Amino acid sequence: MDRVFGMAGLLGLWLxxxxxxxxxxxxxxxxxxxLMLLFVILCLKGGIPTGVASASDSLLKYLAMLFVPAGVGIMVYGEVLLDVWLPTSVAVVLATLLTLGISATVMxxxxxxxRSREL
Incomplete structure (x- = not known):
């Protein structure tokens, strides 16, 4: 029953x-x-409720299936992607570098x- 309430909570936050x-x-x-609301709630709560953990574990089992629509999109729009490969590649590389930079800064x-709290 925890899984049902966890899934309901996740769907409620999504909605x-x-x-x-x-x-x-x-x-x-x-x-x-x-997801940002879920993050804030989990930070305020100080942990992950068992229902949310159970529901998210169930969803993670099928994570690979979520990549199928993206793969189909690449197959269907392959010619369009070939026409715009340069701007797409530049955008992906810049977004990746920006994400790495922000992640490193936050870390x-x-x-x-x-360290300052430990002293």
């Missing part, structure tokens, strides 16, 4: 995120807003904060 995104006309997908700040 809440979709509602916030639609209501305020945000350029951020509702699923991302829902460095986190380490610095945790």
């Amino acid at each position: 809440l995120g979709e509602g916030i995104s639609a209501h305020f006309g945000l350029p951020v997908p509702g699923s991302v807003i829902g 460095a700040v986190s380490i610095r904060l945790s």
Whole structure:
């Protein structure tokens, strides 16, 4: 029963995120807003409820299936992607470098904060 409540909670946060995104006309997908809400709730709670852990473990088993639509999209729109391969490649490389830079900065700040709290 924990898994059902956990899944209901995850779906509820997703729907809440979709509602916030639609209501305020945000350029951020509702699923991302829902994940941010989940992150905030988990931080405030200080742990992962068993229902959410159980539901997310069940979803992670099928994570590979979520890549099937992307693969089909590449197959269907292969010719279009060939026409725009350069801007797409540049965007992917820049986004990856930006993500790595931000992640490294956040990690460095986190380490610095945790060391200063220990002293």
